[in-house]
Amino acid sequence: MINRELPAAKTVRIAFLGLWLIISLFPLYWILITSFKTPGAIFSYPLTYWPEEFSLENYVSLFEKSNFATYVVNSLLVSTVAATVATLIAMLSAYVLARFEFRSKAAVLMAFLVTQMIPAFIALGPLYLMMVQLKLVDNRFGLMLIYVAVCIPFSTIMLRGFFANIPDALEEAAMIDGCSRFGALFRVIVPVMKPGIIAAFIFNFVNCWNELFLSVTLMNKDENKTIPTALNGFISSFTIDWGSMSAAAVLTIVPTMVLFAFASRYIVQGLTAGAVKG
Amino acid sequence: MSGQTTTATGRPSTRAGAPSAAPHKSTRRRAFSTRRGLVILAFMLPAIIFVAVFTYYPMLAGSQMAFRNWNLNNLSNTDWVGLGNFQKIFADPNFYVILGNSVLWVVASIIPQFIIGFALALWLRRKFVFRGVYQALIFFPWAISGFLIGILFRWMFNGEFGVINDLLMKAGLIDTAIPWLAEPGTAMTAVIIANTWYGVTFFAIMILAALQSVPDEVYEAAALDGSGKVRTLFSITIPYISTTLALTVLLRVIWIFNFPDIIWAMTGGGPANQTHIITTWMISITQRGDYGQASALGLIVMVILLVFSAFYLMAIREKKGARS
Numbered sequence: 001m002i003n004r005e006l007p008a009a010k011t012v013r014i015a016f017l018g019l020w021l022i023i024s025l026f027p028l029y030w031i032l033i034t035s036f037k038t039p040g041a042i043f044s045y046p047l048t049y050w051p052e053e054f055s056l057e058n059y060v061s062l063f064e065k066s067n068f069a070t071y072v073v074n075s076l077l078v079s080t081v082a083a084t085v086a087t088l089i090a091m092l093s094a095y096v097l098a099r100f101e102f103r104s105k106a107a108v109l110m111a112f113l114v115t116q117m118i119p120a121f122i123a124l125g126p127l128y129l130m131m132v133q134l135k136l137v138d139n140r141f142g143l144m145l146i147y148v149a150v151c152i153p154f155s156t157i158m159l160r161g162f163f164a165n166i167p168d169a170l171e172e173a174a175m176i177d178g179c180s181r182f183g184a185l186f187r188v189i190v191p192v193m194k195p196g197i198i199a200a201f202i203f204n205f206v207n208c209w210n211e212l213f214l215s216v217t218l219m220n221k222d223e224n225k226t227i228p229t230a231l232n233g234f235i236s237s238f239t240i241d242w243g244s245m246s247a248a249a250v251l252t253i254v255p256t257m258v259l260f261a262f263a264s265r266y267i268v269q270g271l272t273a274g275a276v277k278g
Numbered sequence: 279m280s281g282q283t284t285t286a287t288g289r290p291s292t293r294a295g296a297p298s299a300a301p302h303k304s305t306r307r308r309a310f311s312t313r314r315g316l317v318i319l320a321f322m323l324p325a326i327i328f329v330a331v332f333t334y335y336p337m338l339a340g341s342q343m344a345f346r347n348w349n350l351n352n353l354s355n356t357d358w359v360g361l362g363n364f365q366k367i368f369a370d371p372n373f374y375v376i377l378g379n380s381v382l383w384v385v386a387s388i389i390p391q392f393i394i395g396f397a398l399a400l401w402l403r404r405k406f407v408f409r410g411v412y413q414a415l416i417f418f419p420w421a422i423s424g425f426l427i428g429i430l431f432r433w434m435f436n437g438e439f440g441v442i443n444d445l446l447m448k449a450g451l452i453d454t455a456i457p458w459l460a461e462p463g464t465a466m467t468a469v470i471i472a473n474t475w476y477g478v479t480f481f482a483i484m485i486l487a488a489l490q491s492v493p494d495e496v497y498e499a500a501a502l503d504g505s506g507k508v509r510t511l512f513s514i515t516i517p518y519i520s521t522t523l524a525l526t527v528l529l530r531v532i533w534i535f536n537f538p539d540i541i542w543a544m545t546g547g548g549p550a551n552q553t554h555i556i557t558t559w560m561i562s563i564t565q566r567g568d569y570g571q572a573s574a575l576g577l578i579v580m581v582i583l584l585v586f587s588a589f590y591l592m593a594i595r596e597k598k599g600a601r602s
Contacts, residue, residue, distance in 0.1 A: 005404070009507075013401045017412065020398060023475065024416045027430045030441050034433065047444045093325035096318050108322065115333050117583060119536050121560050122576035125348070125569040126339035127332070149332030152325050181317055210423030212539065213561070228425055235429065235543060242433060249429060253422055260421040264414040 028253065035059070035246040042243055058243035059251075065244065066230060067222055072251065074140060075209055075226040082144045083204035086151035090200060091193075094156045095185060098163035112153035120213065128217050138224050143215060147208045154207075155200040162196030163189070199266040206256050227252050344574040350567035363574035372551060372559075380555040382466065383541075384534045387473040392527065394474075395481025400511075402486055420479045428543025431472035435459055435544070459545055462552030469541050469553055476540065481526065488522035489515070524594045531590075532583050 005013075034042055038055045041048060062068050097105060127146065128137070136142025170192065171184035179187060190197065212228040219225050225233070231252065234245055347359045367373050402413065419427070434441050437457035446452045458468045492515060500510045516523070538557040541547065547554035547562055554562070556579055563572040 013404070016397060017401055020394070020478075021412065021415060024419060024479075027427075027434060027475070028418065030434060031430050043439055045439070047439065047441060089324045089328065092321040096321040100314070100318055102315075102318055108326070111334070112329065115329065115337075117532055117536075117580075118337060119557055119560065119576045119579050121557065121564060122340035122573055122580075123333065123336035124340070124564065125343060125350075125573070126336035130336060130339075145328075146332050149328040152328055153333075156325060206421055210425070212423065212425045228423060231426065231429065235432075242439075245429065246433065249426055252426055256421040257418055260418060261414055264417055265410065 031246050031249050031253075034242065035250045037243070039243045042246075058247040061241075062244040062247045062251075065241075066234075067225075068230065068248065068251070070223055071225050071227045071230045074224065075228075076255075078140055078143050078147065078226060079205050079208035082147035082151065082208045083201055085144070086148045086204045087155055087197060087201045089148065090152050090155035090159055091190075091197065093152070094159035095163055095189070097156065098160045099168060109157075112156055115153045124213065124217055127214070131218055137218055138221050140224060143218055143226075146214055146218070147211065150211070150214075151204040151207055155204055158200050158203070159193075159196055162193055166192055195266045198263050202259050202263050202266070205259065209252075209256055340569075340573050341577060342573075343569050344577050346570050348568075348570035348573070350569060359570070363571045364578070366571060367574055367578065372554075376551075376554045376556055376559050379466070379553065380535060383470065383473070383555050384531055386470045387477060387534055388527065388530055390474045391477040391481050391530070394478045396485055398478065398482040399485035399489055400515075402482065403489055416482070417479050419476050422476075424476065424537060424539030425543045427472055427476050428469075428540040431468065431475075431540070432459065432544045435468045460549055462549060465545050465549060465553045469544050472540050472544060473534065473537075477530065477534070480530070484522060484526045485519070488519035492518045521594075524590075528587060528590055532587065535583060536579065 033049070033051055035058050036054045036056070037048070037051045038053065038057055039061075041051060041053075093108075097109065131137045131139075131142050131146075134142065136145070166189060171179075171181070171188050174184040174188040175181065210228060211226075212232060215226045215229045216232055219229055227248070231245070231248055234240060234248065344363055345358055345360060347355055347357050347362070398416070402409065406412075422430075435458040437443065437455055437460060440455075440458065442458070443452070443455040447455070456464055458464045496514055496518065497510065500514050505513065535555075536557055538555065538561055541553055541555060541558050542561060545553045547558045551559075556575060560572050560575045560579075563575065
């Protein structure tokens with residue numbers, strides 16, 4: 001069944017897949033070429049689908065007019081640290097949730113799931129007040145703490161699916177050979193789990209990299225802003241400088257795209273490990 | 279942020295009751311050792327502390343604000359007002375318009391996402407050269423934040439210099455440029471198109487994964503029985519993966535309902551509040567400093583989603599029961 005395909009069906013399939021590829025990529029293409037147009041060409045009519053001259057003017061003015069380099073550094077720092085810590089913590093809890101039966105297990109899982117269903121805005125005000133008391137407003141460490149907490153539930157559930165697929169004879173053998181449970185986890189399981197851990201890390205990183213509303217609430221000083229906060233500032237102002245904006249958009253998208261391209265097969269596996277078994 | 283996270287909720291449910299049997303046996307052997315309890319505690323504690331302190335505590339604290347007069351502009355009076363914040367919301371005629379918008383936003387986004395995503399998944403089952411590259415390329419939208427997608431589409435839907443007007447005119451579909459984001463009707467259409475573009479990928483991944491769980495023998499049997507493609511799709515494929523489909527739809531509904539980012543970046547709820555959904559309205563109330571009312575709105579969202587989820591899950595269960 002799967003292996004036979006009528007020529008007509010094949011044509012429809014290829015046409016559909018091709019069309020969707022164009023639709024998927026066109027907005028990215030459009031923002032990319034807009035970022036390379038001269039500011040004059042951006043607002044000229046008729047529109048050009050290929051810049052007449054490639055100009056880096058938008059990028060230059062973006063870095064001149066705003067502290068964009070600082071925002072990039074902040075975003076990289078906060079996202080990398082938060083994603084790393086969250087992935088490590090999630091790994092431990094996912095391991096326990098996959099390997100052990102204990103009384104409060106269902107409650108813990110439910111508590112993790114519920115975090116995904118409640119509008120984040122309910123927590124925004126109290127989080128702000130809490131960070132004021134902890135003197136962590138306008139502090140990158142404070143933002144990292146919150147991001148770690150935000151990332152943990154999802155990556156725990158994701159990694160739990162991966163752990164469940166690995167036979168536990170593996171670490172039992174290691175433990176019989178004299179490894180502690182912790183040692184068995186890191187020396188034997190982690191190497192086998194590499195795809196899952198990479199996928200979880202990338203998800204966490206992309207989540208932190210893209211997060212807007214928490215950082216807008218907590219980061220006020222310009223030197224502390226992350227990229228999304230800065231972008232939000234650009235569109236809040238009365239007129240939008242579309243040249244700099246498109247340059248900023250490209251610089252925001254590229255790192256996550258590189259990560260995604262590098263690991264997309266892990267991500268698909270990560271998302272589907274559970275569903276496939278169902 | 280919750281974009282990716284929605285999948286999380288689907289997984290345990292789809293695999294519920296089927297955790298591999300092997301670990302069960304071996305853990306029972308050590309069931310009463312203290313060491314085991316210590317391992318569980320030590321491994322779970324960091325996660326639980328983080329989630330409790332930075333997620334649950336603020337969430338519960340936020341919920342109680344819904345019953346108080348909590349306005350950042352005047353924090354001298356944070357009295358309990360009972361259901362006052364809720365009364366104000368229900369008395370506001372905007373609320374009903376915005377509720378309607380939220381439903382429209384969910385329904386009109388999810389239907390095309392589902393159909394296109396399903397079609398992609400069906401057609402991606404067949405192996406072809408560069409399939410991996412193709413998948414990676416169409417998954418890219420998923421790596422971009424909803425907020426940035428809003429900015430992208432805001433630029434493309436620009437009334438004067440937007441590429442969408444230009445393409446439509448080149449194709450001869452319209453004669454004059456449409457000021458997409460300046461008119462309520464077209465603005466809503468525009469935000470829904472942006473959301474659809476973003477969400478198709480997710481459906482495609484989830485459905486593709488589910489399709490891979492359908493054993494080939496089932497298709498072979500269907501082919502032997504001479505059932506056609508459409509028949510096979512509706513009598514075999516869809517019933518076989520109906521649990522995943524149903525859960526994916528549920529999670530998407532919850533998520534889209536709760537997802538302000540695209541609208542916030544494209545229109546900010548305008549023109550004249552006409553593209554507000556509940557969560558974008560909540561943001562603008564938060565920005566005015568009225569946390570009491572915003573929290574009340576948040577609780578209303580929660581109740582709506584819980585009631586919806588409960589009814590939806592019951593409906594699925596009944597349908598399943600009827601079939602088996």
